[in-house]
Each structure stands twice: as C-alpha cells, then as structure tokens.
Amino acid sequence: MKITVLGTGGVGRAVAGRLDDLGHDVTMATRDPAATAARDEHAAWADTHPGVRLAAFAGSAAGADLVVNALGGDVVLANLALVGDDLDGRVLLDLSNPLDHSQGFPPRLFVKDDDSLAEQVQRAHPRARVVKSLNTMNNALMVDPASLGEDTSVFVSGDDAEAKATVTDLLRSMGHTDVIDLGGLETARGPEMFLALWIRTAVALGGSDFNIKVVRGPSLRD
Amino acid sequence: MKITVLGTGGVGRAVAGRLDDLGHDVTMATRDPAATAARDEHAAWADTHPGVRLAAFAGSAAGADLVVNALGGDVVLANLALVGDDLDGRVLLDLSNPLDHSQGFPPRLFVKDDDSLAEQVQRAHPRARVVKSLNTMNNALMVDPASLGEDTSVFVSGDDAEAKATVTDLLRSMGHTDVIDLGGLETARGPEMFLALWIRTAVALGGSDFNIKVVRGPSLRD
Numbered sequence: 001m002k003i004t005v006l007g008t009g010g011v012g013r014a015v016a017g018r019l020d021d022l023g024h025d026v027t028m029a030t031r032d033p034a035a036t037a038a039r040d041e042h043a044a045w046a047d048t049h050p051g052v053r054l055a056a057f058a059g060s061a062a063g064a065d066l067v068v069n070a071l072g073g074d075v076v077l078a079n080l081a082l083v084g085d086d087l088d089g090r091v092l093l094d095l096s097n098p099l100d101h102s103q104g105f106p107p108r109l110f111v112k113d114d115d116s117l118a119e120q121v122q123r124a125h126p127r128a129r130v131v132k133s134l135n136t137m138n139n140a141l142m143v144d145p146a147s148l149g150e151d152t153s154v155f156v157s158g159d160d161a162e163a164k165a166t167v168t169d170l171l172r173s174m175g176h177t178d179v180i181d182l183g184g185l186e187t188a189r190g191p192e193m194f195l196a197l198w199i200r201t202a203v204a205l206g207g208s209d210f211n212i213k214v215v216r217g218p219s220l221r222d
Numbered sequence: 223m224k225i226t227v228l229g230t231g232g233v234g235r236a237v238a239g240r241l242d243d244l245g246h247d248v249t250m251a252t253r254d255p256a257a258t259a260a261r262d263e264h265a266a267w268a269d270t271h272p273g274v275r276l277a278a279f280a281g282s283a284a285g286a287d288l289v290v291n292a293l294g295g296d297v298v299l300a301n302l303a304l305v306g307d308d309l310d311g312r313v314l315l316d317l318s319n320p321l322d323h324s325q326g327f328p329p330r331l332f333v334k335d336d337d338s339l340a341e342q343v344q345r346a347h348p349r350a351r352v353v354k355s356l357n358t359m360n361n362a363l364m365v366d367p368a369s370l371g372e373d374t375s376v377f378v379s380g381d382d383a384e385a386k387a388t389v390t391d392l393l394r395s396m397g398h399t400d401v402i403d404l405g406g407l408e409t410a411r412g413p414e415m416f417l418a419l420w421i422r423t424a425v426a427l428g429g430s431d432f433n434i435k436v437v438r439g440p441s442l443r444d
Contacts, residue, residue, distance in 0.1 A: 113331055114330060148439045182425075189418055189422075190420075193415045193416070193419060201404065203404075215372050215434070215435050216427065219429055
C-alpha cells in the first residue's frame with residue numbers, strides 16, 4: 001500500500017520503519033522537512049530506511065491508501081489541518097493520545113469521557129475514514145507485539161467498517177493476533193482513557209515494555 | 223479476619239460470600255437491614271451463607287480488621303458517612319467505580335483524571351486507610367479470578383503500605399497471582415478511568431467474563 005505517516009517522532013519512525021520493512025510505499029510527513037532531515041536522530045534512522053520519503057504535510061496524503069496519524073496529541077488538529085482535503089476519503093489510522101503535560105506528571109487528558117481526540121479528528125475531517133487503534137501500547141510494541149513472547153490484545157474503533165478491516169489487516173501483518181473491534185468511533189474514548197492506567201502501570205513496572213491481554217473466561221471463548 | 227462488607231448488591235454478595243467461604247468473620251452492612259433481608263435475591267443468597275450477619279451501616283465497622291466498600295459509586299460518600307468514625311484506623315478496601323448513569327449508556331465517570339472516587343473517600347475519612355483494588359473486573363472474577371483458567375492482573379493503590387499489604391494478602395487468598403502495586407492513592411485514577419475501556423470491551427465481547435493480564439516483555443521480567 002501507499003502509506004503516509006504523519007509525524008517524525010519516535011512513533012512515526014517506528015511505524016514508518018516497520019511499514020517500509022513490510023514492503024509498503026511509505027512517505028513520512030512533517031512540518032519542516034529540512035529541519036527534520038537535519039536532526040541527528042532522524043538522519044541515523046533514515047540511513048536504515050532509504051526508501052522512506054520525507055515530505056511537508058501539505059500534499060503528503062495525496063494518493064495514499066492509508067494515512068497514519070502518529071502526531072503528538074497536542075498538535076494533531078493543527079497539523080492535520082495542514083494536510084487538509086487530501087484526507088478526504090482516506091483511511092486515517094489515529095494512534096495519538098490526548099495527553100496534557102501542562103500540569104506536570106502524570107499527564108492529564110485534554111479530552112475524555114464525553115468526547116475523544118479521535119472524534120475531534122473525525123469532526124474536523126468529516127470525509128476522512130478515521131480508525132482509532134494502537135494507542136494503548138508503546139511504539140515498539142505497536143509494530144512488533146510478538147516481541148512480548150505472548151499474544152496480547154489491540155483495539156479498533158471506527159464508524160467505517162471497510163476502513164476498520166483495512167486497519168485490522170495491517171495490524172495482523174505486524175503481528176497483532178487479538179484485534180478487538182470495539183464498535184463505532186465513540187468507543188475510542190475507552191482506549192484513550194486507558195492511558196491513565198497505562199502511564200501508572202509503566203511507572204510501577206519501571207518501563208513500558210508491556211501490553212494487556214484481554215483474557216476471556218469460558219463463557220466468552222469461541 | 224473480622225470483615226465488614228458495605229453494600230448488599232451483586233458485588234457485596236460476591237465478596238461477602240467468598241470471604242465467608244474463606245473462613246472470615248463477615249458482616250454485611252446496608253441502609254435498611256429489614257428491607258434487604260426481605261428481598262428474594264438476598265434471602266436466597268443468605269440461605270447459603272448463614273454465618274454472615276446483616277447490619278445497618280451505623281456501628282457495622284466497629285472492631286473490624288477490614289472494611290470493604292462494595293457500594294454503588296453514586297452512594298459511596300453518603301453511606302460511608304453513616305458508617306462514620308468507626309472507619310478511623312481501619313483498612314478500607316474500595317472496590318467502587320464513579321459511574322454516572324444519568325446520560326444513558328455507556329455511563330460517564332463523575333470524577334476522573336484530576337481526582338478519583340478513592341481520593342474522595344480518603345478526604346472524607348482522613349483516618350481510614352484506603353486501598354483501591356478489584357474495581358477493574360466483574361464481581362465473580364474479583365473473588366475467583368482462577369475461573370478464567372489463566373493468570374490475570376489486579377491493581378492496588380493506596381498511601382498506607384501496611385494496608386496495601388493486608389489487601390494484597392487477601393487478594394492472593396482469593397486467587398489473584400499478579401498484584402500490581404501502582405503506588406499512592408492518586409494512582410487509583412488509572413484503574414477507575416479504565417472502566418471506560420472495560421465497559422466498551424464488555425459490549426464488544428458480549429459479556430463481562432474477562433480480565434486483563436499485563437504481559438511484560440523481556441526487559442520487565444524478573
């Protein structure tokens with residue numbers, strides 16, 4: 001697939017690199033490509049992924065089969081606005097979390113419970129086919145959950161069934177075996193609010209190399 | 223131990239019954255014991271647990287080694303006020319969730335993110351030794367997680383280390399093998415906000431017979 005990854009931070013690099021390894025045609029988009037390219041950590045990563053293009057947000061999603069929102073939560077809406085109408089009709093996989101770091105640690109959520117960042121994205125881009133997923137784990141596990149050595153779970157939320165099927169296939173290609181379809185995009189409030197527990201669990205365990213497995217009892221097994 | 227379970231709903235019955243089976247000296251407390259005793263579902267349950275006393279809130283916690291808050295979230299503070307000063311110095315295991323059903327389904331949380339119900343309880347009863355736990359699963363799994371056939375995880379939060387140790391021992395006696403100490407009582411915000419995901423997962427799976435297992439990667443294993 002032709003995939004555009006919005007964001008060049010740790011999440012963007014992890015996802016773009018993995019999709020490149022899987023043989024997809026990958027473009028990474030950022031606000032200022034020259035500035036991003038000049039950063040040591042980006043340059044070191046780019047050397048290992050010469051096939052991944054770097055582009056400005058505007059125009060980056062034209063012709064993409066899938067767009068991945070790997071932007072920091074606080075800049076999602078502003079940067080998606082720069083991508084603009086090219087998002088219309090695209091499957092938009094939203095990995096972001098509405099973290100508000102302004103009050104110190106642990107961060108709060110700037111939207112929750114009666115709304116979600118995923119729904120805000122959908123309202124700002126009503127013709128995009130938004131699917132929320134993968135925001136419940138660190139970026140290394142997003143793209144390689146098998147490294148845990150045990151099957152774990154990932155959630156998908158979205159109003160477009162075909163878009164969810166596309167994302168589910170992509171998740172499985174990265175090693176996700178238990179993909180739980182929560183339902184419409186409203187259900188993204190659940191995985192986003194899970195961050196409050198994820199962060200505190202990471203502190204308690206001393207690292208983020210963990211994911212949750214939804215263990216079903218006898219009455220819920222296939 | 224001498225244990226008082228506050229609340230006679232499904233959670234209260236499950237916990238009181240299990241603690242009775244484990245040999246503890248159990249009292250259940252409710253607003254109107256005569257009215258509770260007259261209810262068919264309580265009477266049927268009570269027949270199988272003749273050793274469990276039924277009492278009014280006032281006085282029910284006097285002399286208890288442990289008090290379990292199994293009240294509905296919306297009545298927790300009002301009913302704990304009826305228990306009153308007898309909570310002073312007691313380990314108070316809080317299982318409740320701040321569910322607000324006033325907006326329909328799924329419920330919202332009436333406190334979250336910058337506060338929690340557990341912290342509200344602690345502020346209302348500053349000399350109680352509040353420990354949050356078990357609120358992340360249904361009542362059958364709270365008291366018998368082994369029924370899942372696989373180890374899963376449970377969280378504890380609290381400011382009193384000795385109280386957390388008492389609760390942790392109790393959890394292990396009921397079959398919980400992976401007890402994750404999240405830290406101080408502030409961390410209860412995490413498990414309480416998890417309810418937003420728990421509810422949506424229950425809808426997606428068609429039932430609540432599930433729990434999460436925190437699967438650690440190689441870097442976090444003992």
